[in-house]
Amino acid sequence: MRIFILLILFVMSSFAQGYSKPDIERMIAKMVILGFNGENVSKNSQIYKDIEAGLGGVILFDKDPNDKNKVKNIRNKEQLKKLNQDLQAISKQKLLISIDQEGGVVQRLKTDMGFVNTLKASEIAQKAEEFAKNSYQAMAKDLKDVGINVDFAPVVDLALNKNNKVIVTRGRSFGESSSEVTKYASIFVDELKKQNVISVLKHFPGHGSSLADSHLGFVDITKTWTKKELEPYKYFINNNKVDMIMTAHVFNENLDKNYPATLSYNVNTKLLREQLKYDGVLITDDLQMSAISKHYDLKTTLRLSINSGVNLLLFANQLAKPVTLKEIVDTVYSEILSENISLEKIIESNKKIDKLLNNI
Template sequence: MKSLVVVLFLIVSCFAQENYSKKDIEKMIAKMVVLGFSGTNIDKNSKIYKDIEFGLGGVILFDKDPNDKTKAKNIENKTQLKRLNQQLQNISNRKLLISIDQEGGIVQRLKSDMGFVNTLKASQISQNGEVFAKQSYEAMAKDLSSVGINLDFAPVVDLAINKDNKVVVTRGRSFGETSKIVTKYASIFVDELKKEGVISTLKHFPGHGSSLADSHLGFVDISKTWDKKELEPYKYFIKNNKVDMIMTAHVFNENLDKEYPATLSYNINTKLLREELGFNGVLITDDLQMSAISKHYDLKQTLTLAINSGVNLLLFANQLAKPISLEEIVNTVYSQILSEEILLEKIIESNRKIDLLQEKLK
């Protein structure tokens, strides 16, 4: 009992020294979360309204309800979406990250039948040349900006190494086989988004283009297929200071980490990406409810490993029948801070990076 009192005293002392109350810490944890929600219109009674009021860092928008494809989850048309995003943004005086997956081709939440431009898939864009790419991504960026979306989970910078790769390559989500082609067209994408005040996200680190399986469906091992050249696009963007955010891949590579997939790996996210490649921006997870993670780790393990690995934003798309709540995430992380499984400094550092990112939106 005496030892427990001493431990609690040290923890309380640590918090006191940092001048953070329990609520301060909970709000900092909330800022590290990007959450999916259901609704094409919100009011003060909406759960997502209360989450943003509390301090939620961002939301991710989807077109169709995954449990009933005949219904809209968040997007019906341009007018409705602009109104929804204004409602979300007006909840607090803090800038909210309003995100979407808008790559073009098969990954396109903003559809032409809703009044948005149709963008070709990456593999077709690169075949049509740089001028065409610029026109395409300029139109897309204007669409995003016009309805209040300020964060796009694109472009994909995976190399089309494995022709049978079902998650990236066969769907045309990669610009090409070489880093030269990928960086050329991804740069155009990034530049056009930036002109419209939209943050881009390079994905999926450290490379998903050589995989044989789909991390949406389960465990993906790239140990025998991954090549170091898959890091080249990231090196280019980091060296040229053209990247604000990177998204992790839920892939396992025993050559980089013998125990954990990239999203949960300190060796990959801190030692490789931060220390070796020199990335100082915001690192976001791919959806933590995807089977590659959720089938192998519980929520406590997932959050602890992800944050300790060097991740700054935690993405929960809530595309499942049972959504996860912000409270559940915040309470789990807070309890891990109390037990010193997660250092408070990790939360503070992530908030610093997120604040710097949000400054670019003003």
């Protein structure tokens, strides 16, 4: 009976604000970036239907992680450009077409597909600034040419722990000092912006001091994290050079005694929004990574992340069993009905996303 009354009150309230159930479902869908399988798209493709339903964006990969011999989305330049054109044509709004293209070990666009090779961040930082500019200029042009408008880069983590296997030993950080990191990350961001490609600073509030990999499981940075890891974010926010920020699946009991950063109101709202004065789009790292998926079910993950201050929900669908847009939308809608997520959070996120879309 209580649920029925809540439903009636919610519907009345929503209509009072001018939103129908389909309106709200589309707003939730706009907050999702989804991975999918396929080198092309047709009206029978699930991703086609998802985009028609209002999906906010997609993330592209070269190889299928469940079978490295199979292509997931990217075979070559021509095929990728056609795929992205077709994806954009489905959407009534600007579709966020995203990729991980940092350089070094994290490059979905490879030379054998016709793309430029970019050195890893640690090597770029050993070169002159002109070399960095030319490198990121070429990369940004590649992205623009094939219709990619979001690059999950640059990494602004500080290389504080020399044994850090996810960032430091893989050469994904520009260096140990924030001045070095901001210098080269700024060049990266500037070159992307010239091509109308959205840059994404990652991984907030800092992954460079960690001892473990959040792809594999729980990562506790309580004893290793320092406030200096916030300095790159302060620089970019204070200089109005941020398009988007990505959260890290790291736990720090000094910042939040209960939740990792991606799900933490203390980290994403109190620290990032209120203390550092960030007002832009905040996206999760992949919510299917083990640091999250092994500890929280989908409903809890969605409720906590949205309530924490996140605006975009990333599901890379690199696992054998993908998460569907319908599951996500239905779960969030149910949580709104149950008053566990406020409709205002959804409206606010959509406003931030719309503002971001106006820049590309």
